[in-house]
Amino acid sequence: MEENEDRYRAPALDKGLDILELLSSVDGGLTQAEISKKLGRSPNEFYRMLDRLVRRGYVTRLDGDRFTLTLKLFGLGQLHAPVRRLVSFATPIMRELAEVTRQANQLVVFDRGAAVVIAQQEAPGYWGISIRVGSHISLFDTGSGHVLLAFRDDEERRMMIAEHLRSTDKPDQPKEFFERLDQVRDRGYEMMASMQTAGVYNLSGPVLAPDGQAIAALTIPYITVISQPPAPDITRTIELLLGAVQHLSQLAGHGMGEINAE
Template sequence: MKSVKSAGATRRAAVAPADPDTGESTTYAVPALEKGLDVVEFLSAQERPLTLTGIAQALDRSPGELFRIVTVLARRGWIARLADDSYQLTAKLFELAHGYPPNKRLVDVALPVMRAISNDLGQSCHLSVADSGDQLVILAIESNGAAGVFVRTGTRYPLGTTASGRVMLAFGSEEVLAGAQEHSAVERITERPLPSDLPERLARIRARGFEEVVGEWLDAVVDICWPIFNARAEVTAVLAMPFLAIARRRVDVGAARQRAREGAEQISRALGAGDYEACLAAARGRKAAASGEDP
């Protein structure tokens, strides 16, 4: 029997910006569009293709309701109809996301740097941005060795529950923090609870400039994360390395930490940032000013 992941938490109404006169938000219903988005979001969570009947059952719809929806989605290239009349998501969403100018520039700059890090150390690494209250992985490089920890592109986690997400919260803008406090786009069924000492962790990250945590989710793995800055000295992404000690490589955590920092600094410079230490100091200053504390 095929495993089908629930789509119950993915369906949500479109909410318009607040009315400038009343300050109230208005909810608009566009049934056909919402059905199409339901199908795309649902298929994005499935490991195997599903028939129209299977999709309809999972979404609590009738096949007749979705027939024209999936036909149009297939014609436009968002989903693909296979020989057995099942459907799966195509790479169109991936291609569009990577063609989006901010992410495209970031990925183009980071890719050669991250490949070099992975080749030199035999470690996997990934690049994440803040998106709607979540950490979103937009680029991942797999270790060239026999062992490693790999995080797939497109993976989402709530900010605060991961090392990368905490770096974004520690140095990020007020918009990032506000997004994290609102309902996240990720389904709240997660094995990653928010740490009870989150404020203390964020303070430590700001003090030392990076996050490093041992065995948070996998024993013997050290998550090393450094912020990446743009030309305005704002955190635009986080470079992460889930470090796994490999005997024949003879690379220790200290060397991996330094190499990850160098990579984050190199990417930041390519994006127009100035001195890396100055960017860290500026980010600390902004957070201190926002909270009314001394930097």
């Protein structure tokens, strides 16, 4: 197997992909010397490749000597028909959910080892927790990640976790974690204190395909909002979230079927 993989290697392509993957993992960009150091190669190896990536619009220069990703890759990802269709279905539902709950919400899918935010709806008032579209978040310590794993069969779950472990430095999870996923599936949603922001509860529900597998997670980072009129309490917010994911599951299941038929 390894011999076959080596036979079809494309070193220049590998080099370009190494650069893109590295730049996607840092904020503020990197110099050519920093890129070469992190990838363990000579700076001269990357000069022409960086020049081509800049000319093609995938990378841009900051302050003359630092390189960072542009939004071109993200834009290409948005051209993928199923993602566009799912976001188009979700947008009015997410907007209505934000209005009735007075909370922000986001739509998350699994992609190449990570949970990725593909749509975000701001809270209608002054206060709310927002996550940038395109952000990669953990499968292990977020409500969205738990839901994406909980509503998959055992084989797909193992594949998702293996891919996540390859793309991060996180350890595999103990038995208790998988028991938690079973509880999430039985309950129909996840409710957990945020492991990133104090005072926030992640409320996450699954957007389901017709076969019962999660194609996305819709998540409300719930905060206690003191407003007039009063915002719904957390119990009522969960009910509204579950109504939204049920509606979106119906729409997405039909729409994704149309795409697959094409």
